Amino acid sequence: MHTPVALLLELGVILTALSVLGAVGRRFALSPVPLYLVAGLALGDGGLAPVPAAREFVDTGAAIGVILLLLTLGLDFTVREFTSSLHRHRSSAVVDLVLNAVPGALAGWLLGLDAAGILALAGATYVSSSGIVARLLGDLRRLGNRETPAVLSVLVLEDFAMAVYLPLLAVVTAGGTWAQALFAVLVATVVVAVAIAASGRWGHHVGRILSHADAEQVLLRVLGVTLIVAALAELAHVSAAVGAFLIGLSLTGAAADRARTVLSPLRDLFAAVFFLALGLSVDLGDLLPALPAATALALVTAVTKMAAGWYAAGRDGTGRRGRLRAGTALIARGEFSVVIIGLAAPAQDRLGALVTTYVMILAVCGPLLTRCAPTGPAPLPKAEPDGGRALSKTHPLPAPSAGSAHGVTGPG
Amino acid sequence: MDVNEVLLPGVGLRYEFVNHEGHRVGVVAQRSGEFELVVYPGEDPDEAKPVLRLTGEEADALAEILGAPRIAERFADLTREVPGLSAGQVEVRPDSPFAGRPLGETRARTRTGASIVAVVRGEDVIASPGPAQGLRAGDVMVVIGTREGIAGVQRIVQG
Numbered sequence: 001m002h003t004p005v006a007l008l009l010e011l012g013v014i015l016t017a018l019s020v021l022g023a024v025g026r027r028f029a030l031s032p033v034p035l036y037l038v039a040g041l042a043l044g045d046g047g048l049a050p051v052p053a054a055r056e057f058v059d060t061g062a063a064i065g066v067i068l069l070l071l072t073l074g075l076d077f078t079v080r081e082f083t084s085s086l087h088r089h090r091s092s093a094v095v096d097l098v099l100n101a102v103p104g105a106l107a108g109w110l111l112g113l114d115a116a117g118i119l120a121l122a123g124a125t126y127v128s129s130s131g132i133v134a135r136l137l138g139d140l141r142r143l144g145n146r147e148t149p150a151v152l153s154v155l156v157l158e159d160f161a162m163a164v165y166l167p168l169l170a171v172v173t174a175g176g177t178w179a180q181a182l183f184a185v186l187v188a189t190v191v192v193a194v195a196i197a198a199s200g201r202w203g204h205h206v207g208r209i210l211s212h213a214d215a216e217q218v219l220l221r222v223l224g225v226t227l228i229v230a231a232l233a234e235l236a237h238v239s240a241a242v243g244a245f246l247i248g249l250s251l252t253g254a255a256a257d258r259a260r261t262v263l264s265p266l267r268d269l270f271a272a273v274f275f276l277a278l279g280l281s282v283d284l285g286d287l288l289p290a291l292p293a294a295t296a297l298a299l300v301t302a303v304t305k306m307a308a309g310w311y312a313a314g315r316d317g318t319g320r321r322g323r324l325r326a327g328t329a330l331i332a333r334g335e336f337s338v339v340i341i342g343l344a345a346p347a348q349d350r351l352g353a354l355v356t357t358y359v360m361i362l363a364v365c366g367p368l369l370t371r372c373a374p375t376g377p378a379p380l381p382k383a384e385p386d387g388g389r390a391l392s393k394t395h396p397l398p399a400p401s402a403g404s405a406h407g408v409t410g411p412g
Numbered sequence: 413m414d415v416n417e418v419l420l421p422g423v424g425l426r427y428e429f430v431n432h433e434g435h436r437v438g439v440v441a442q443r444s445g446e447f448e449l450v451v452y453p454g455e456d457p458d459e460a461k462p463v464l465r466l467t468g469e470e471a472d473a474l475a476e477i478l479g480a481p482r483i484a485e486r487f488a489d490l491t492r493e494v495p496g497l498s499a500g501q502v503e504v505r506p507d508s509p510f511a512g513r514p515l516g517e518t519r520a521r522t523r524t525g526a527s528i529v530a531v532v533r534g535e536d537v538i539a540s541p542g543p544a545q546g547l548r549a550g551d552v553m554v555v556i557g558t559r560e561g562i563a564g565v566q567r568i569v570q571g
Contacts, residue, residue: 081421134422143440144426144450144460149418156421257443322458 006053014043014054018272031132033334034363036272037356040279041287058277065274066339067230067244068267071222073130073159074248075256075263079196082160085153092150092312093157096330099304101126107297116173117351120344123165124355125301129334129363130155136367137329147313147326154312154330162336163192163245166343170239173344180237188238191246199250211255218262222247241339271335278338278356286353294357302362302369305331325373332366333359447471499554500562501532502569506549509571516543524564526557 021039022032043051051058086093104125108118133155142148167188171181212218226247233243251259306327313326341355418426424442431437436452438460445468450460466474504511510518521527531538531545532552538545547553553569555562 076422078421081419084419085421130422138423138442141448141462142460143420143423143442143448144438144452144462146458146460149420149426152421152423318458319456321456325459 004053007057010051010054011057014039014051014058014276015272018276022272030367031129031135031332031334031363032272033129033132033275033338034360036275037279037338037360040276041282041284041356042279043276044280044282044284055280058273058280061270061273062277062342063240064227065267065270065272065277066241066342067226068263068270069274069335069339070162070241071226071244071248072260072263072267073162074245075251075260077156077160077249078252079199081156082196085156089150089153089157089312089315092154092308092315093161095311096154096158096305096308097126097161099308100301103297103300103304107293111293111350111354113351116169116175116344119169119172120340120351121355123169123340124333124337124358125297127158127162127333127336127340128155128305128330129332129336129366130159132332132334132363132367133329136332136370140371142325142329145322145325146316147309147318147322147329150312150316150318151309151326151329154308159336163242164189166242166245166340167238169340169343170242171237174237176237184238187236188242191238192249195246195249199252208255211258215262218258219266222251222259222263223266239343241343274342275335275338278342278352282352282356286350287357290350290353290357294354294361297354298358298361298365301333302331302365321374325370328366328370328373330366331362331369333362496558497556498559498562499556500559500566502553502555502562502566504547504549504551504553505570507571508547508549508569510547510569511549513547514543515541515545515547518547518565518568520555520565520568523568524557524561526555526561526565528553528565529556530554 018032018036018039021035025032025035043049101122105118105122107125108121111117113121133151137143137148137151164185167184168181171184172178176184209221212221226244229247230240230243233246234240248256306324309327309330310323313323318326337355337359341352344351413429416428418428420426420440424440424444427439427441429437436457438450438452440448440450442448447466447468447470448462449464449466450462452459453461515528515531528541529539530553531541531547532554533548533550547569553565555565557565
């Protein structure tokens with residue numbers, strides 16, 4: 001076997017660079033997504049260091065990255081969370097959709113894009129980054145806050161809307177007629193509904209087939225089935241990403257937890273490759289001209305996202321400060337705006353540059369803005385390492401030894 | 413006491429309750445297995461003040477500390493309320509004829525009148541075991557009955 005030295009070297013350098021970028025980003029509580037995009041830009045045509053040998057691998061890896069992103073999104077989903085979100089925040093989801101998709105669509109129309117471009121841009125401005133936001137809420141210790149369920153519900157409903165939106169986009173991008181697009185949406189909706197119903201009823205069977213005591217087996221089975229279904233979905237023009245999402249949906253409970261654990265390192269790798277590939281595909285020279293439009297769009301949609309969050313948190317009876325926190329938390333756009341462009345961009349050069357810039361702005365500014373949202377004093381200072389040692393005694397874990405744990409008297 | 417359960421889609425669950433002093437307390441149980449304990453101080457009722465973050469293991473230890481004495485108390489209360497009733501423990505030794513057999517085969521209740529209310533196996537407690545519940549060497553059965561009844565169960569199980 002011939003060892004492709006150039007590929008290995010380039011890939012190794014790229015991954016090392018990404019890890020350094022990611023670590024620096026985490027240090028400043030930034031999402032790695034915009035940093036990976038920047039890395040891709042630097043490596044692409046007209047960038048600092050082109051990587052011809054790794055290009056093919058990166059492009060293949062990117063396709064797998066999208067599939068894994070959507071698969072894990074589906075795995076995170078539970079019927080109970082979806083129905084309760086829908087029950088409580090249906091109107092929030094509508095407000096969110098109208099307020100945030102319309103500016104994107106308008107911008108697309110003003111820029112003279114075609115129908116596919118307008119649709120893609122509307123999607124990119126609509127969907128917040130559930131990855132960035134959920135992590136941010138944990139990092140900022142806001143999971144206990146009253147506005148948090150509203151924020152998370154909006155994210156779940158947005159993610160779910162992707163299941164309908166992506167096939168629509170796939171057909172329109174492929175130059176299909178609106179009737180075909182409508183049909184694709186219909187098919188996707190029915191299939192998703194069936195998948196949910198089936199996962200409730202027969203999910204444990206699917207889980208049994210795909211789960212195994214051996215982690216390697218779980219990885220190969222889930223990945224194999226997902227890639228097959230994704231390929232079939234792509235052939236049927238409902239987008240490979242939606243196929244992967246369906247597999248994620250149909251796995252529930254323990255099987256989903258296991259699949260998530262096994263797949264998440266792989267997901268992290270290929271998702272990074274995907275973001276990199278998107279950066280690579282954008283010409284650095286296109287970026288600067290896109291900056292004014294991207295900035296304007298970012299400003300407008302930051303405000304509209306805030307309004308959507310304000311409304312959603314208000315429905316849960318949250319006060320002014322909480323509504324402000326909810327609004328700012330939702331501003332961040334990230335992986336799914338990028339996924340959308342990944343699907344639509346091959347046909348749309350300007351769109352790629354515009355949305356890449358847009359995501360880089362909001363993925364960085366969104367988290368910063370919500371940090372500035374009103375919160376109380378910082379958490380309690382940590383206790384001195386030796387504080388109170390004199391009075392305390394360290395016990396080993398109270399192992400529930402059968403003899404004494406329950407303190408019942410022995411037999412007479 | 414009412415414990416309010418709030419779904420945190422994609423993250424986990426949050427339990428909220430008000431304690432006897434009027435403090436609103438929240439426990440965030442994340443899917444990752446981590447826990448966060450929060451309280452809601454006055455000025456902004458929507459904002460939680462984080463108190464503690466616990467890993468799964470730490471949460472287990474805490475639960476045990478809080479839970480174990482209460483189980484013992486409940487058994488003690490029960491036996492105090494009914495004169496003549498006691499609780500005892502009978503270990504299934506490796507040489508017991510019932511190690512590896514179902515609980516029902518001991519016919520303990522029929523023969524002694526004492527009830528086996530739980531089987532403690534390592535860190536697990538099998539509450540209200542049915543007759544089909546298998547016994548293993550090292551299990552400890554929690555028995556409720558008269559003193560003679562408990563001694564009878566011990567004789568049967570330990571052979």
